[in-house]
Amino acid sequence: MHRRAVLHGITLAAGLSLLSALPAAAQTVEEIKGKGKLTVGMLVDFPPFGITNAENKPDGYDADVAKLMAKAMGLPLEIVPVTGPNRIPYLLTGKVDLLIASLGITPERAKQVAFSAPYAAIEIGVLAPEKTAIKAAADLAGKRVGVVRASTQDQAVTNAAPKEARIMRFDDDASAVQALLSGQVDSIGVSNVVAKEIKAMAPSANYEMKFVFRQQPNAVALRQGQDALMAWVNDFIGTIKKNGELNAIHKKWLGTELPEIKAP
Structure with missing residues (x-):
């Protein structure tokens, strides 16, 4: 019992020492x-x-x-x-x-x-050229939508898009972005952070976020x-x-x- 009490005292003292070493908050x-x-x-x-x-x-x-x-x-x-x-x-x-x-x-x-x-x-949403007629998930019917495979965007588009949408999955953001820039897809599921970079890469295309699935x-x-x-x-x-x-x-x-x- 005495040995346990000594060990407890040492442990308590070490803990108090550690706390006293922390900066004043x-x-x-x-x-x-x-x-x-x-x-x-x-x-x-x-x-x-x-x-x-x-x-x-x-x-x-x-x-x-x-x-x-x-x-x-x-x-x-x-x-x-x-x-x-x-x-x-x-x-x-x-x-x-x-x-x-x-x-x-x-x-x-x-x-x-x-x-x-x-x-x-x-924000996670759908990016497309200004001239592309998309205002809501239902408008993705018949459209080619690029997403990064197994990403948050993939989940959002898959859950919301009508069955007539053509969801095209890519291995990374760079591939999905290149597909949009080259016209391989009509739109892509993307975050507003990546969307800003795309707009800077191709300002003449007048890309815009058509709608947002979710915010964090x-x-x-x-x-x-x-x-x-x-x-x-x-x-x-x-x-x-x-x-x-x-x-x-x-x-x-x-x-x-x-x-x-x-x-x-």
Whole structure:
């Protein structure tokens, strides 16, 4: 029993030591101001939301939102590059104040972090030339629709398209895009991220997203229980939506007006 008590004491002491070694986590805007800067975790390998520019600095949609947030707080901004797997751990251990890291709102993640109102969304829809008469899934009847095999787009088109649609499956995005550009297909199922790249490759074709199957809203992530900070963040997002600044960012990086984004 004595040996167990000693071991328990050692384990408890080690745990307390580990906790004390973690950075102090700011809980409010005033506490963030107290440390002199806003620290934001962001992906830098997910264009156009997160990239590294020619000056080797973080850039993209998320970076522009983070810059506006720091400006609203009256603070300098420090962007901390994160990865998909480590972004939530970075937040939970206080290495960053919050995440603006293309984090989609899901029930599983909501068990770990608190989500703000959405500020962006990945959309899955059908892209085709402006002159192509498609307004809804029913209009795909008789049309050749390209998709990447076993992708989210494949699932969405297969579930929604009428049986008269000719679904043509390709092994990767590059092949599907080339099929559209060459006229091998009339349209393709695609995300708004890839759609923006296609429009840039062939501006004269006047490609447009005909309709959207689904949205994956992205939100700012905070630690749970940061109610005051969450209220400030939501107010900030509402403000940049109303004054047009978020729409300008969306047009800059995705080439379209900011759509109506519904929280799941």
